[in-house]
Amino acid sequence: MSKVNPPNEKPANGNQQPKVGVYVCRCGGNISDVVSVEKVAEAAGQMPDVVVARQNTFMCSHPGQQMIVDDIAKLGLNRVVVAACSPRLHELTFRKTLVRAGLNAYLFEHANIREQVSWVSKSDPEGATAKATRLVGAAVAKVRLSRPLDPIKVDATRQVLIIGGGVSGLRCARDLSQSGFRVVLVEQSAALGGRLTELGRLYPVQVEAREVLHSLISEVSRDAAIQVLTSAEVTAVSGSIGNFSVAVRCAQQETTIHVGAIVLATGFDTYEPLPGEYGYAEFPEVITLPQFVRLLEKQGPSDGQLQRNGRPVKNVCLVHCVGSRQIEGIHQPGPDGRLHEYCSRFCCTAALQAANEIRARFPAVNVFDVYRDIRTYGRGHESYYEQASKQGVIFFRFLAEQLPQIRRADADGSALVVQVKDTLTWGEDLEIPADLVVLVTGAVPRDLSRLIDMLKLSRSPDGFLQEVHPKLRPVETAVSGVFLAGGCQAPMDVGESCTAASAAAARVSAALLKGYVELEPFAAVADPALCTGTGACIEVCQHQRAISLVDVMADGVTLRRAQVNPALCGGCGMCVPACPHGAIQVDGWRLEQFEAMVDAIAADY
Amino acid sequence: MSEVQQARRPKILLLATTACAYPGADYVGQIHSEYSTDTYIIRVPALAVFPPEFYLRCFQKGIDGIIAMSCGHECPYPGAYERFAERIGRAQELMKRQGLDARRLRTTAICTVCGRAFLKEVQDMVQRVAQSGGQLVGK
Ligand SMILES: Cc1cc2nc3c(=O)[nH]c(=O)nc-3n(C[C@H](O)[C@H](O)[C@H](O)COP(=O)(O)OP(=O)(O)OC[C@H]3O[C@@H](n4cnc5c(N)ncnc54)[C@H](O)[C@@H]3O)c2cc1C
Numbered sequence: 001m002s003k004v005n006p007p008n009e010k011p012a013n014g015n016q017q018p019k020v021g022v023y024v025c026r027c028g029g030n031i032s033d034v035v036s037v038e039k040v041a042e043a044a045g046q047m048p049d050v051v052v053a054r055q056n057t058f059m060c061s062h063p064g065q066q067m068i069v070d071d072i073a074k075l076g077l078n079r080v081v082v083a084a085c086s087p088r089l090h091e092l093t094f095r096k097t098l099v100r101a102g103l104n105a106y107l108f109e110h111a112n113i114r115e116q117v118s119w120v121s122k123s124d125p126e127g128a129t130a131k132a133t134r135l136v137g138a139a140v141a142k143v144r145l146s147r148p149l150d151p152i153k154v155d156a157t158r159q160v161l162i163i164g165g166g167v168s169g170l171r172c173a174r175d176l177s178q179s180g181f182r183v184v185l186v187e188q189s190a191a192l193g194g195r196l197t198e199l200g201r202l203y204p205v206q207v208e209a210r211e212v213l214h215s216l217i218s219e220v221s222r223d224a225a226i227q228v229l230t231s232a233e234v235t236a237v238s239g240s241i242g243n244f245s246v247a248v249r250c251a252q253q254e255t256t257i258h259v260g261a262i263v264l265a266t267g268f269d270t271y272e273p274l275p276g277e278y279g280y281a282e283f284p285e286v287i288t289l290p291q292f293v294r295l296l297e298k299q300g301p302s303d304g305q306l307q308r309n310g311r312p313v314k315n316v317c318l319v320h321c322v323g324s325r326q327i328e329g330i331h332q333p334g335p336d337g338r339l340h341e342y343c344s345r346f347c348c349t350a351a352l353q354a355a356n357e358i359r360a361r362f363p364a365v366n367v368f369d370v371y372r373d374i375r376t377y378g379r380g381h382e383s384y385y386e387q388a389s390k391q392g393v394i395f396f397r398f399l400a401e402q403l404p405q406i407r408r409a410d411a412d413g414s415a416l417v418v419q420v421k422d423t424l425t426w427g428e429d430l431e432i433p434a435d436l437v438v439l440v441t442g443a444v445p446r447d448l449s450r451l452i453d454m455l456k457l458s459r460s461p462d463g464f465l466q467e468v469h470p471k472l473r474p475v476e477t478a479v480s481g482v483f484l485a486g487g488c489q490a491p492m493d494v495g496e497s498c499t500a501a502s503a504a505a506a507r508v509s510a511a512l513l514k515g516y517v518e519l520e521p522f523a524a525v526a527d528p529a530l531c532t533g534t535g536a537c538i539e540v541c542q543h544q545r546a547i548s549l550v551d552v553m554a555d556g557v558t559l560r561r562a563q564v565n566p567a568l569c570g571g572c573g574m575c576v577p578a579c580p581h582g583a584i585q586v587d588g589w590r591l592e593q594f595e596a597m598v599d600a601i602a603a604d605y
Numbered sequence: 606m607s608e609v610q611q612a613r614r615p616k617i618l619l620l621a622t623t624a625c626a627y628p629g630a631d632y633v634g635q636i637h638s639e640y641s642t643d644t645y646i647i648r649v650p651a652l653a654v655f656p657p658e659f660y661l662r663c664f665q666k667g668i669d670g671i672i673a674m675s676c677g678h679e680c681p682y683p684g685a686y687e688r689f690a691e692r693i694g695r696a697q698e699l700m701k702r703q704g705l706d707a708r709r710l711r712t713t714a715i716c717t718v719c720g721r722a723f724l725k726e727v728q729d730m731v732q733r734v735a736q737s738g739g740q741l742v743g744k
Contacts, residue, residue, distance in 0.1 A: 087648070088627075116631065120633060120638060120640055127642030138647065238681075452717070456681060540688065573653060574654070574682070598663050601616060602616060
């Protein structure tokens with residue numbers, strides 16, 4: 001299954017005198033606005049074994065990477081340090097740069113001077129520069145002791161777990177099955193379909209949500225390669241890309257499934273207004289957009305009337321941006337203490353679609369649309385706005401600093417009055433009669449704390465699940481083998497969710513199609529020259545059969561020595577302090593490398 | 606950099622696990638919260654790799670405070686957290702025996718979005734180090 005690296009193998013460019021190149025990234029000002037990258041590069045130039053130290057606006061860009069490639073060729077560099085954003089974003093990028101230039105990928109070190117320096121030290125540029133310099137010093141100290149390493153190959157399971165059976169999970173399941181993978185789809189509720197089960201017509205092409213779901217669900221249920229588990233939940237995850245073990249509880253039974261990758265398709269929740277926010281939970285005539293969509297569904301056009309609480313509705317008022325684009329000092333944070341600063345994106349067009357539907361089905365009903373901005377950003381969305389204008393929907397626009405107010409009407413007629421300082425009429429105070437107020441609520445992150453803990457995922461500042469890079473690696477998480485599809489990542493409409501789901505399926509295929517995955521080579525290695533065969537490492541090791549004692553021949557005598565199977569070793573390093581002779585170390589993270597980093601941090605430059 | 610060095614600044618080492626505390630520190634950066642520049646983060650797969658002597662060596666070399674930021678019981682390596690806790694315990698014993706203030710070595714669990722906990726731990730250590738005026742070394 002995998003090859004056992006002979007511990008003393010030192011391929012080319014590992015055992016020569018280190019020649020280190022240091023590259024300090026400005027990150028287009030993200031770093032250089034706080035840290036003096038010139039000073040950092042200058043100080044780095046004086047560090048031991050550093051042959052060249054430069055700075056660049058974007059090290060991850062083509063010219064930035066090419067600079068490294070050229071220096072390796074011209075100056076014969078055999079070690080590289082890049083000081084830039086978090087290694088979680090670009091360590092892989094630069095390892096590949098080294099490989100392109102003919103160097104081993106693991107003769108690279110990444111110093112994090114953005115997330116862990118410039119972004120957290122705005123008021124102390126001098127201190128930040130000194131800190132960045134020391135972190136570069138530590139990276140240089142570590143890379144000087146680096147050895148070339150080869151990735152560990154392990155067989156990959158050609159089965160994928162998808163968590164969440166909404167439109168994203170369904171789309172992803174079909175795509176994966178069509179690429180030849182087996183899929184287990186775990187849905188926590190009793191039925192497939194997610195949010196779409198609650199929607200009627202979907203913009204942009206006015207297709208029925210029911211139809212979209214019906215065709216996808218019947219494809220999925222006919223597909224022998226897809227196993228659907230409803231009323232099911234994931235309770236534990238272990239392993240890594242290629243070989244995850246996942247415990248799933250379904251119908252009171254716990255089963256373990258083996259998968260090569262995991263896709264999260266858990267969607268989002270909708271915002272629940274705070275009691276009293278725009279009269280919500282105070283006046284029964286105030287409801288949210290999802291509630292209104294269900295109301296429209298129930299009341300067929302045959303009634304010829306829109307009703308609320310048994311009373312005919314003559315005036316409907318929509319209020320946009322409820323629970324989205326919140327501003328500190330103006331909006332109240334929710335129970336989770338969070339403000340929702342982002343735009344929920346689908347709600348403007350969904351609201352306009354609802355407005356148009358009212359005008360078309362109930363022509364006697366007036367529709368008032370009270371908005372901050374209309375963001376009909378997507379293909380085919382703007383026509384909903386145009387149509388609404390043509391159909392006589394009346395628009396009002398408010399500023400965030402002057403939120404509309406809702407109160408009971410004093411006189412007969414409509415139940416409520418919406419007061420707006422309307423910027424379309426240059427700030428006039430207008431009063432809108434309303435029998436029904438629809439709060440256009442957006443998306444909020446779901447509570448996924450258990451999954452986040454189990455899978456070690458990151459959340460974005462918005463609280464949604466975070467990708468590695470919003471442009472370059474948009475559906476991968478920082479946990480290798482775990483991918484994102486759809487609304488769990490950000491507010492998305494159905495088209496966007498399916499695009500993301502297909503992208504996730506394609507990334508899973510790219511990761512698993514070869515039938516094996518390459519794991520980082522950070523496994524323990526026992527040095528037969530220091531090992532005396534005490535077996536102390538085996539005693540502490542928790543990974544079955546990762547270390548064993550084997551017979552080796554030296555000078556005609558047979559000796560018992562520890563040997564590590566890197567495919568089974570987790571790379572935790574628990575064995576390192578256990579050895580009385582310091583004979584076992586984790587490749588890539590040797591104790592002497594940590595000590596050298598500490599020395600560099602303790603040193604003055 | 607000479608002017609920076611005139612008054613010796615303290616040095617606080619943050620040993621942060623790859624799976625939890627290190628992304629936790631990145632998260633603090635993503636939300637642009639500020640904390641002392643006297644802190645230095647080293648990424649570590651699992652803290653169980655360090656023998657107790659490692660921590661003592663850090664102090665000898667001039668590190669003023671260490672926060673070992675683990676994944677706690679969320680540690681992805683079976684058994685590693687428990688080993689780490691044992692080894693830290695031994696390190697603190699050794700510190701006391703050598704007359705070092707054991708509070709200079711803190712352990713805490715930091716998750717990928719534990720921004721507030723991260724900032725509090727750092728702030729506490731900065732204060733602890735400052736209060737003792739860099740004289741945390743018992744002599
Ligand atoms: C009022 C409203 C109107 C809308 N109108 C439109 C429209 O007209 N056109 C349009 O394109 N889009 C519209 N949208 C957006 C649309 O709803 C989303 O794009 C879509 O639902 C996203 O699909 P998803 O599969 O990512 O998430 P979801 O539909 O939310 O599905 C997620 C699924 O994951 C399951 N799940 C969650 N957590 C777990 C867990 N831990 N374990 C197992 N399963 C889990 C859930 O039960 C659910 O079944 C509208 C949204 C709203 C709220």
